[in-house]
Amino acid sequence: MKLLVFSLTCYVLCFLFYTLPLHVLAAPSVSPQVSAPANVQYSATSNCVITKVGNPNASPSPPQGCAVGGSGTSNYALTLVRAITNDNNCQLANGQNGLPTFSTSQVVTYGLPAQDVDYTSQYFRRVIAGDNCLDPIDAQASSLGLTNWSTIKTNGQYLNDRVGGFLQCIGFANAVLEGANGVALTPEHDAQEYANFTTEYPEYIWYANSSGNLSNMHPGDALIFSCDPSVCHFGHIAIAVKVTPATVIVAEGNGKGSGEVDIFPYNTAVNGYAANGGLSLIGWFHKK
Amino acid sequence: MKNKQLLLIIGIIVLFLLPSLLLLLTALPQKKPSSTSIPVNRVSSFPTQPAQQSNGSMQPSLPTGNDNVHAVQPPNMSTNAPVNTPVSITFTQAITADNVHVTTDPAIPVSIHTTNNTVTVTPQTTLRPATVYTFIIRYNPNLPAYIYAFRTVGAQPGDTFDFPHQRADMNDIINRPDLYLARRTPYAGNDFSVSSLLSDTTGLFSFTVTLTGADRQQSQQDFLNWAESQGLTAQQIQNLQISYQ
Numbered sequence: 342m343k344l345l346v347f348s349l350t351c352y353v354l355c356f357l358f359y360t361l362p363l364h365v366l367a368a369p370s371v372s373p374q375v376s377a378p379a380n381v382q383y384s385a386t387s388n389c390v391i392t393k394v395g396n397p398n399a400s401p402s403p404p405q406g407c408a409v410g411g412s413g414t415s416n417y418a419l420t421l422v423r424a425i426t427n428d429n430n431c432q433l434a435n436g437q438n439g440l441p442t443f444s445t446s447q448v449v450t451y452g453l454p455a456q457d458v459d460y461t462s463q464y465f466r467r468v469i470a471g472d473n474c475l476d477p478i479d480a481q482a483s484s485l486g487l488t489n490w491s492t493i494k495t496n497g498q499y500l501n502d503r504v505g506g507f508l509q510c511i512g513f514a515n516a517v518l519e520g521a522n523g524v525a526l527t528p529e530h531d532a533q534e535y536a537n538f539t540t541e542y543p544e545y546i547w548y549a550n551s552s553g554n555l556s557n558m559h560p561g562d563a564l565i566f567s568c569d570p571s572v573c574h575f576g577h578i579a580i581a582v583k584v585t586p587a588t589v590i591v592a593e594g595n596g597k598g599s600g601e602v603d604i605f606p607y608n609t610a611v612n613g614y615a616a617n618g619g620l621s622l623i624g625w626f627h628k629k
Numbered sequence: 630m631k632n633k634q635l636l637l638i639i640g641i642i643v644l645f646l647l648p649s650l651l652l653l654l655t656a657l658p659q660k661k662p663s664s665t666s667i668p669v670n671r672v673s674s675f676p677t678q679p680a681q682q683s684n685g686s687m688q689p690s691l692p693t694g695n696d697n698v699h700a701v702q703p704p705n706m707s708t709n710a711p712v713n714t715p716v717s718i719t720f721t722q723a724i725t726a727d728n729v730h731v732t733t734d735p736a737i738p739v740s741i742h743t744t745n746n747t748v749t750v751t752p753q754t755t756l757r758p759a760t761v762y763t764f765i766i767r768y769n770p771n772l773p774a775y776i777y778a779f780r781t782v783g784a785q786p787g788d789t790f791d792f793p794h795q796r797a798d799m800n801d802i803i804n805r806p807d808l809y810l811a812r813r814t815p816y817a818g819n820d821f822s823v824s825s826l827l828s829d830t831t832g833l834f835s836f837t838v839t840l841t842g843a844d845r846q847q848s849q850q851d852f853l854n855w856a857e858s859q860g861l862t863a864q865q866i867q868n869l870q871i872s873y874q
Contacts, residue, residue: 506784506785506786506787506788507759507784507785507788507790509788509789510793531789532791533791566793566797568791568796572706573791573796574789574791575789575790575791576791577791577793579793583827585827585828585829585830585831585832586830586831586832587805587808587831587832587833588808588827588832588833588834590827593793595790596793596794597761597794598760598761598780598790598792598794599759599760599761599784605794605812606808606811606812606827606834607797608797608800608801608804608805608808609832610804610805612800612804617694617695617696617799617800618694618705618706618796618799619694619796619797619799619800619801620791620793620796620797620799620800621800
């Protein structure tokens with residue numbers, strides 16, 4: 342009888358082993374590499390971003406406490422984008438057929454309040470190493486609030502960090518991080534490789550993208566995008582300037598492919614590596 | 630007697646528990662390069678011609694980005710396309726010529742030729758060097774368009790670029806048509822203009838269309854035609870939050 346009971350017990354145990362989802366048993370519970378941010382400067386619902394891209398003097402002026410060019414990595418990113426897109430020395434994205442009607446009346450309104458957000462992909466300026474297109478910004482860098490300008494531009498460390506080529510996404514992102522935070526994500530990697538070296542940057546916290554982590558994304562964070570590594574070799578990095586539950590708007594370099602600087606909206610959905618080679622947000626760095 | 634019972638118990642354990650343990654061990658996950666996402670690769674049909682990068686190194690065949698597209702030439706998302714190349718898209722099934730519409734960014738004049746399951750798009754001008762060209766190819770009115778892009782030769786060897794805008798569009802034309810269309814606004818046609826608004830609470834875009842033509846119905850139709858020309862289906866557009874004024 343005892344033997345029968347024991348045999349039945351074994352059989353039930355085996356049945357459970359076979360029928361339980363194996364990945365539940367086998368996959369260790371890996372917590373994302375996150376911790377609470379120390380000094381959150383912005384929240385997703387009250388980020389302090391109102392500006393005009395393309396014309397720094399256009400109305401509406403920033404509301405109280407939201408001085409463009411003031412403190413904050415996202416403001417710094419927007420100031421840099423504005424300075425470049427407003428720089429007539431930098432090439433138009435479409436070359437000779439670029440933006441003949443580009444004028445101060447065609448500025449891109451951007452930021453809070455949400456109902457005033459407009460966005461266009463038409464307003465780009467190319468930054469190409471060696472074309473001196475950033476030179477006119479030198480004189481006004483200080484007044485624009487572009488701190489550490491000599492580091493991010495004059496010696497070519499970030500804004501021209503690929504000699505002879507287009508401004509790279511990491512060059513723009515690190516220029517913003519260096520300028521605003523005094524600490525760039527160095528040593529540099531191809532953008533998507535940053536997700537594999539998240540512990541190299543003690544000044545930053547890494548958040549893997551998940552529905553539970555989205556509340557930890559803030560303007561000023563450095564976002565890492567990737568797609569299936571079998572087809573993507575470099576990925577993308579950009580600076581968040583506005584965060585909503587399903588969409589993040591970024592300031593970025595080379596998103597369009599010829600060294601352009603722009604403002605662009607991306608999906609925050611957790612797609613993993615999309616099967617069709619599509620781009621996904623895989624995580625972000627937040628300054629401690 | 631006790632020995633027999635013991636052997637019987639051991640036999641039961643071997644018979645039932647050991648296979649379970651083996652199955653468990655084989656199901657343990659392999660080490661992944663990234664700690665965040667699981668790559669899924671269900672692409673089976675690649676262009677047979679490997680693409681050569683601008684720095685001279687060979688890169689693996691690239692996916693077409695659409696299950697209905699068998700192959701494209703030059704390869705999708707390649708970085709060294711000739712400046713005088715026709716674009717060839719081979720679909721997995723025959724395509725009706727009347728259903729084929731092509732929009733390019735930057736806008737260039739093209740001629741379109743459709744034969745069976747192949748669409749050939751020939752630019753009527755020489756392309757600019759080191760420039761990304763995106764083709765939005767509509768081939769079935771009931772499906773989102775095929776997003777296809779390449780960069781022409783001329784970029785410097787140190788340049789690294791993965792078509793983030795185009796790859797984002799590849800996902801969003803299917804999953805986030807609001808975001809996809811918002812990227813193409815504001816836009817002004819002959820008898821309408823459209824702007825997009827981002828909601829702080831939902832994170833989704835809504836659209837305001839201002840009808841400026843004398844015939845409002847025609848203006849509205851022209852807007853809908855424009856939205857379809859951007860690659861969205863009528864059903865996708867119908868599901869967007871659009872207000873007319």
